[in-house]
Amino acid sequence: MRKDRISTMGSVAACAAVCAFTLMGAVPAFAADAHTTSKFEGAKANSGTATHGRQGNQDTLTWSEDFKIPDTPAPHWQVVDSKGNVYLLNRLKIKGGLLGGEKENRTITIPPYVHDVAKVQIWCAWAEALLGEASFPKPIAMAGFENGMRAEGGMKHDSMKHDGMAMGR
Numbered sequence: 001m002r003k004d005r006i007s008t009m010g011s012v013a014a015c016a017a018v019c020a021f022t023l024m025g026a027v028p029a030f031a032a033d034a035h036t037t038s039k040f041e042g043a044k045a046n047s048g049t050a051t052h053g054r055q056g057n058q059d060t061l062t063w064s065e066d067f068k069i070p071d072t073p074a075p076h077w078q079v080v081d082s083k084g085n086v087y088l089l090n091r092l093k094i095k096g097g098l099l100g101g102e103k104e105n106r107t108i109t110i111p112p113y114v115h116d117v118a119k120v121q122i123w124c125a126w127a128e129a130l131l132g133e134a135s136f137p138k139p140i141a142m143a144g145f146e147n148g149m150r151a152e153g154g155m156k157h158d159s160m161k162h163d164g165m166a167m168g169r
Contacts, residue, residue: 036064037120037134044070045122045132052117052136057143061120062107069093069104073126077108080119082139087114088123116141 035052048067053060061077069075069092077089089111093102110117118139122131 035140040132040134042132050120052140059110059142070131072124076123076125078121078123079117081116082118115145
């Protein structure tokens with residue numbers, strides 16, 4: 001009976017070691033898909049960072065817990081690619097919160113026509129002013145454009161014209 005108990009304890013310890021090794025191996029794979037910008041700096045946006053993530057074939061941006069939404073009429077997410085093209089994206093706050101209030105667009109999906117992201121900006125669409133920006137250490141290739149391929153159903157980057165939302169610098 002004592003021999004069985006020792007054998008069982010050994011099996012449990014071996015299983016725990018294998019599980020820990022497997023989990024440790026999975027963490028770097030997940031972390032490899034996450035990229036974080038420098039701190040936002042600008043006239044109104046001076047806190048927090050943005051993190052790029054990937055869910056399947058969709059790229060996302062999420063602001064950090066310490067990010068403060070600027071107190072301006074229409075702050076939006078905006079990204080800049082490695083060629084200097086600027087893409088105006090979602091508002092930071094949208095209607096539809098509790099009791100008719102606003103809710104936050106904390107995480108957004110990057111549209112398939114964006115080739116890569118070098119900078120994340122907070123843009124006031126009402127005043128047409130840059131409120132702050134943060135940069136990635138190097139441009140992040142979007143899922144549909146890795147290895148020079150474009151996403152199915154997406155528009156080719158070079159001919160991208162989307163309702164005046166892309167602006168060259």
